[in-house]
Amino acid sequence: SPTVSMAELDHQAQIISKSHLETCQYLREELQQMSWQNFLQDEVESYQSKPREVMWQLCAVKITEAIQYVVEFAKRIDGFMDLCQNDQIVLLKAGSLEVVFVRMCRMFDSQNNTVYFDGKFAGPDVFKALGCDDLITSVFDFAKSMCSLHLSEDELALFSAFVLLSADRSWLQEKLQVEKLQQKTQLALQHVLQKNQREDGLLNKLRCKVSALRSLCSRHTEKLSAFRAVYPDIVGTHFPPLYKELFG
């Protein structure tokens, strides 16, 4: 782009990578050290026999924790805090769970089809009590396909920022500002992909992931509504307030 210099793109890429590493919740090395710790069969059964509402609450707590790190990530992206408050909220409300799903591939073991959850690596069967097998399968499939792209931390950081800064979210007040920021992030991502000598089609593959992420999040909302219809008091009194703000 004639309006953004290479130096600016390098700077943007560096800031976003740093922000990602400072807020990624677990370092890759930490996760690698824990990778041999899978839940034993009796532990799996104990999750499966939890009441549905207890498992929902546990997952809501874990999601909320992960989202708090995403909020910190957003705050450190150059330009995010210059957006108006309405737009900061809109972007986080729509995109924070999407970033959690993107980040999940760092905590995912493709060989065993397990994800780091509540202290150990868990397969899809651990989440049976939620009563959302189809959504869980889709989330695991998404993590597996993200893993197959073998993104480096800086690529993952820039893709997360690109997802968060989506300029097509409803209710943005200063759409043009967000568009500019997203465009700059996309150029920085492109720049890093070139620098890392990644294959030509990777950016397109990543663009395809955006629609998969939207579908996962809308299905999460549907499942939550169905759950809330049966357990309105549980959501109202036992779910983390931030979770309710974002998805309520």
Next chain:
Amino acid sequence: KEKHKILHQLLQNSTS
């Protein structure tokens, strides 16, 4: 604003 009180608060807290 009241609807997103916690998010506002998290955004306003300085980064540590």
